[in-house]
Amino acid sequence: MTQTLGGTVEPEKSADHPEPTPEAPPSLIDAARFPGVRPSPMRAADGTPTFIVPAANLLEVVSYLRDEGGFRLFEDITAVDWLPKEPRFEMVYHLMAIPAFQPIRLKVQVPGNKPKVPSLTSLFEGANWYEREVFDLFGITFEGHPDLRRIEMPEDWEGHPLRKDYPMTGPRRPNLPANQFRAEGRNGAPQA
Amino acid sequence: MEDLQIKERWLDDDEDTYLKEINDVADPKKELMTINMGPQHPSTHGVLRLIVTLRGEEVVKCESDIGYLHTGIEKQAEGKTYNQALTLTDRTDYLNPLINNLGFTLATERLLGITDKIPPKATVARVLLTELQRISSHLVWLGTHAMDLGAQSTFLYGMRDREKILDIFEMVSGVRMMTSYIMPGGLYADLPPGFDVKVAEFIQYFKGRWPEYHSLLTNSELWIERTKGVAAITADQALSWGVTGPMLRACGIAYDIRKVFPYIGYETYDFEVPTAQSGDVYDRFIVRMNEVNQSIRLVEQALNRLPEGEWQVADLKIVPPKKYQIATTMESLIHHFKLYTEGYKPVAGEVYQRVESARGELAYYMVSNGTNKPYRMHIRAPSFANLQSMGPSLDGRANFADIVAAIGSIDIILGEVDR
Numbered sequence: 001m002t003q004t005l006g007g008t009v010e011p012e013k014s015a016d017h018p019e020p021t022p023e024a025p026p027s028l029i030d031a032a033r034f035p036g037v038r039p040s041p042m043r044a045a046d047g048t049p050t051f052i053v054p055a056a057n058l059l060e061v062v063s064y065l066r067d068e069g070g071f072r073l074f075e076d077i078t079a080v081d082w083l084p085k086e087p088r089f090e091m092v093y094h095l096m097a098i099p100a101f102q103p104i105r106l107k108v109q110v111p112g113n114k115p116k117v118p119s120l121t122s123l124f125e126g127a128n129w130y131e132r133e134v135f136d137l138f139g140i141t142f143e144g145h146p147d148l149r150r151i152e153m154p155e156d157w158e159g160h161p162l163r164k165d166y167p168m169t170g171p172r173r174p175n176l177p178a179n180q181f182r183a184e185g186r187n188g189a190p191q192a
Numbered sequence: 193m194e195d196l197q198i199k200e201r202w203l204d205d206d207e208d209t210y211l212k213e214i215n216d217v218a219d220p221k222k223e224l225m226t227i228n229m230g231p232q233h234p235s236t237h238g239v240l241r242l243i244v245t246l247r248g249e250e251v252v253k254c255e256s257d258i259g260y261l262h263t264g265i266e267k268q269a270e271g272k273t274y275n276q277a278l279t280l281t282d283r284t285d286y287l288n289p290l291i292n293n294l295g296f297t298l299a300t301e302r303l304l305g306i307t308d309k310i311p312p313k314a315t316v317a318r319v320l321l322t323e324l325q326r327i328s329s330h331l332v333w334l335g336t337h338a339m340d341l342g343a344q345s346t347f348l349y350g351m352r353d354r355e356k357i358l359d360i361f362e363m364v365s366g367v368r369m370m371t372s373y374i375m376p377g378g379l380y381a382d383l384p385p386g387f388d389v390k391v392a393e394f395i396q397y398f399k400g401r402w403p404e405y406h407s408l409l410t411n412s413e414l415w416i417e418r419t420k421g422v423a424a425i426t427a428d429q430a431l432s433w434g435v436t437g438p439m440l441r442a443c444g445i446a447y448d449i450r451k452v453f454p455y456i457g458y459e460t461y462d463f464e465v466p467t468a469q470s471g472d473v474y475d476r477f478i479v480r481m482n483e484v485n486q487s488i489r490l491v492e493q494a495l496n497r498l499p500e501g502e503w504q505v506a507d508l509k510i511v512p513p514k515k516y517q518i519a520t521t522m523e524s525l526i527h528h529f530k531l532y533t534e535g536y537k538p539v540a541g542e543v544y545q546r547v548e549s550a551r552g553e554l555a556y557y558m559v560s561n562g563t564n565k566p567y568r569m570h571i572r573a574p575s576f577a578n579l580q581s582m583g584p585s586l587d588g589r590a591n592f593a594d595i596v597a598a599i600g601s602i603d604i605i606l607g608e609v610d611r
Binding site: 078080099152 | 258259262264266267271303305431433445447539540544545553555568570572576577580
């Protein structure tokens with residue numbers, strides 16, 4: 001098959017364009033003011049500047065970013081479970097500067113025992129449902145959240161499904177190899 | 193007097209006294225009534241449940257209850273290889289499967305580091321198909337939104353024209369909705385013969401039809417009465433809520449991922465980002481109507497530059513070999529086997545890939561730990577944030593019938609909200 005380049009498309013150009021800056025310019029977070037903030041060592045394939053923020057400084061840093069850095073668009077809150085590492089959880093925040101269109105990613109490391117982080121609901125109203133979702137699916141509590149309830153799962157659900165020690169097949173049915181029959185039958189009831 | 197106070201109430205007010213008053217339903221003097229709307233209701237566009245507190249016709253508080261369509265897609269993806277997880281992305285936003293495929297695909301390609309190796313035919317076809325998808329999604333939005341507000345005929349016309357777009361998707365991928373056609377490394381299969389003719393025919397047809405939709409609604413007095421000034425939010429509120437897409441652009445902020453962080457070559461296309469000012473239901477309507485015009489332009493441009501050639505990268509570690517190769521060469525057979533049993537292993541890292549869905553900023557946050565399955569796949573669903581802003585935009589400022597207008601203007605997809 002012959003390959004002909006048609007039109008004016010330049011995929012090479014579009015490929016490395018999407019994020020405006022490959023690494024964090026020093027002005028994003030004032031290092032002298034927030035000495036606890038450090039860049040994240042993980043490879044960021046999208047080139048978004050990523051910082052690890054101590055949980056105690058989170059509200060300060062985010063309100064600084066919002067009020068002085070122009071990061072006014074609240075984008076996303078989620079978490080990653082790094083079991084069996086400690087600190088086990090990592091909160092991941094995405095904010096966007098408007099109208100500079102500069103993205104930033106913040107991470108907060110959270111211990112596995114009684115995980116809790118300060119809530120961003122006082123700064124961004126949109127954080128409300130996102131933090132409820134993380135609470136629901138990871139079991140991380142948010143201090144200062146006005147309405148911390150489960151959002152996706154039923155209120156009486158046991159466990160937090162997105163934790164890595166939560167079985168893919170449900171809370172009472174541990175993972176089995178794919179082609180193995182279950183002794184208790186398909187519906188989990190013990191056989192007579 | 194009391195009514196006036198409630199009218200002025202907005203997001204900044206004291207939450208405690210507010211909730212106390214609402215919970216004080218037992219007091220007959222307050223005359224509040226709490227009613228339940230959904231989760232099975234024709235106007236909630238799926239399984240959305242609303243708990244509405246009313247004083248007469250006036251909405252005092254509108255709370256959304258979601259989770260009825262939670263299918264654990266983020267958890268399921270952790271147990272699947274990248275190619276298997278692709279099929280889950282169709283099921284999140286089921287009116288928008290190709291754009292969801294694209295978000296997942298671009299994120300995975302970033303992790304693999306093959307973003308710049310995608311052949312031009314695949315890149316152009318991605319633009320063409322996702323813009324057709326945007327039109328089809330907006331047609332469903334328009335039809336259902338108008339039908340909720342009493343304009344039945346728009347729904348019939350919208351579905352008629354959407355079906356023609358779904359025919360094109362069926363032509364390329366074999367299925368109308370759950371396409372999984374855009375995949376890491378390019379496209380699932382080559383574009384079929386006659387594809388460009390069919391798209392050109394559709395565009396020719398649709399350009400004639402589109403003004404009819406405008407004539408049905410845009411200047412209709414009934415339509416304006418029902419939508420103008422309803423559920424308006426300001427730009428600052430929208431940013432704080434994380435509202436994106438047509439809802440944010442209706443507030444006057446031209447935030448479109450296709451312009452701001454161009455992907456699949458959007459910077460080489462000629463299109464505009466429609467905006468409006470007041471952020472109410474009517475302005476969201478106008479923004480989406482104008483977006484369809486831009487999508488038509490984009491489809492035409494993509495069709496004109498659609499090149500011949502390969503539709504997948506040449507790397508057999510990422511895309512399956514052709515069927516005739518499997519039958520003739522040993523290496524292809526091994527590659528085929530390895531790809532479908534083990535998959536590929538991106539280098540450890542993370543990526544937050546934004547794409548402009550029909551509803552707003554759709555983003556895939558993926559974390560790889562170097563194995564063949566995504567360690568974490570989080571979907572930043574635009575409907576989730578947009579729906580969250582709906583309750584506060586109505587509280588104390590709307591009548592009961594406005595709720596239906598507000599739901600329609602958000603264009604929620606519960607599959608995406610609950611994931």
